[in-house]
Amino acid sequence: MILADKIxxxxxxxxxxxxxxxxxxxxxxxxxxxxxxxxxxxxMNKILQMSELFGVSTDVLLKDDLTLEDEVTTTAASSVQNDNGEA
Incomplete structure (x- = not known):
């Protein structure tokens, strides 16, 4: 997906x-x-601003091979912790 579509x-x-x-x-x-x-x-400043507004990484906005679903999966995976409280 290209940047225009993601925006x-x-x-x-x-x-x-x-x-x-x-x-x-x-x-x-x-x-x-x-x-x-x-x-x-x-x-680039506007892309950084969009990243903050939308709550997604700049990678998701800029990399054609990453989709918005990839961001959700990555964010969910990073918030999963083991029993010791480690990610």
Whole structure:
């Protein structure tokens, strides 16, 4: 899945319109539309901001071979602890 699709899916999962997401990101709605349409790419600072807003790693956003489901699986696995309290 490419970055544009991931941004769209994550935004919709949060229930935000493009306008709401744009306000949270400090950009125009047109910028969000261009990112989601694959016509432009957000700069690294915006990708870091998105990572924090959506609660996913930058790897999930940037690596085409990772899906949003991979992030959920990775997060769940890292939170599982053994009887000694170790991950």
């Amino acid at each position: 769209t899916n994550l935004r919709k999962k949060e229930g935000w319109s493009q306008e709401e997401f744009a306000e949270r990101m400090g950009v125009s709605r047109q910028s969000i539309s261009k990112w989601e349409g694959g016509r432009s790419t957000p700069d």
